[in-house]
Amino acid sequence: MASSRNRTLRVEEQEKKQLLAQCATKKSNMQLSDFTDNVFCEDVLELVDKLPERSVDLLFLDPPYNLTKSFGGSVFRQSTVEKYSAWMRTWFPRLLPALKPTASVYMCSDWRTSGIVQAIVSEHLIVRNRITWQREKGRGAQSNWKNCAEDIWFATVSEEYTFNVDKVKNRRKVIAPYKTKDGKPKDWEETDEGKYRLTFPSNLWNDITVPFWSMPENTEHPTQKPEKLVARVLLASTNEGDVVLDPFAGSGTTAVVCKKLGRTSIAIEVEPDYCALIQKRLQLTEPNSAIQGYNNGAFDSRNA
Numbered sequence: 001m002a003s004s005r006n007r008t009l010r011v012e013e014q015e016k017k018q019l020l021a022q023c024a025t026k027k028s029n030m031q032l033s034d035f036t037d038n039v040f041c042e043d044v045l046e047l048v049d050k051l052p053e054r055s056v057d058l059l060f061l062d063p064p065y066n067l068t069k070s071f072g073g074s075v076f077r078q079s080t081v082e083k084y085s086a087w088m089r090t091w092f093p094r095l096l097p098a099l100k101p102t103a104s105v106y107m108c109s110d111w112r113t114s115g116i117v118q119a120i121v122s123e124h125l126i127v128r129n130r131i132t133w134q135r136e137k138g139r140g141a142q143s144n145w146k147n148c149a150e151d152i153w154f155a156t157v158s159e160e161y162t163f164n165v166d167k168v169k170n171r172r173k174v175i176a177p178y179k180t181k182d183g184k185p186k187d188w189e190e191t192d193e194g195k196y197r198l199t200f201p202s203n204l205w206n207d208i209t210v211p212f213w214s215m216p217e218n219t220e221h222p223t224q225k226p227e228k229l230v231a232r233v234l235l236a237s238t239n240e241g242d243v244v245l246d247p248f249a250g251s252g253t254t255a256v257v258c259k260k261l262g263r264t265s266i267a268i269e270v271e272p273d274y275c276a277l278i279q280k281r282l283q284l285t286e287p288n289s290a291i292q293g294y295n296n297g298a299f300d301s302r303n304a
Helices: 013-020 044-050 081-098 114-122 227-237 253-261 272-284
Strands: 038-040 056-061 069-071 074-076 099-109 126-134 149-156 170-173 189-191 194-199 243-246 264-268
Touching: 013 272, 038 272, 044 081, 056 081, 056 227, 081 099, 081 114, 099 114, 099 227, 114 126, 114 149, 227 253, 243 253, 253 264, 253 272
Parallel strands: 038 264, 056 099, 056 243, 243 264
Antiparallel strands: 069 074, 099 149, 126 149, 170 194, 189 194
16 A cells, blocks of 8 residues: 555654744855855845855756745745736846856746746846756646656856766666677667667656655655756756855755755755755755665666
């Protein structure tokens, strides 16, 4: 039965107070060391102007989409395109002074907000690509296409930026194992598990499994991003020790993956329940630093 194998991570009421006590608090004058590897239970607008200038290597943004959805104790309500755009402009430009000249930005969106995100990001940064990833889940519709994909806009501050393509290659089974004239594998290798080749990553990600009840990373957050997705972003656009800012931290996936991959995180989340959840997830990375779908320096196919 599913319930006996349900590994969804929850925070019990009796442990919440202790976990929240581990969160950092804002001060009048803050240095970078006050931010790094900390979780702030704050609205991003309360902290954004305290971030040290030119200190962040990567900005990962997963703001609420323009949908009515409950997040812990609050509700984000759908509004007009104009009002949603105006809301984004209250915080997005104010984050940019914290970015290094070599920094990258990744912003998540759904089909309704994708055009808005592109327009606003393009006003300030160099847009490099639009990544589309298949969520696999989604409700069927009788009079429309099933919605099971989201976008991630990739941008940089300047022409100088980090992109470690060899860190994010995909491991794919070889269907036609061609060999050279001397009988050696051509662009593939044979392992104990079979014949595989490493392929360059594209902007279409169809190998991401959305966390579900039997996965240890699963939480009850309604829009949780998979660790595999965030790992791909961090491995491509940061190096070990780099500073990663997530001002809409949610369930804490960015902070968790930063810890697993040796990056430095700054997590800001307004909902106390989710802040406690982030702290609990961070504690659990100590005995288990594995990332589902990422093995031996490459990304496996879905459910490989």
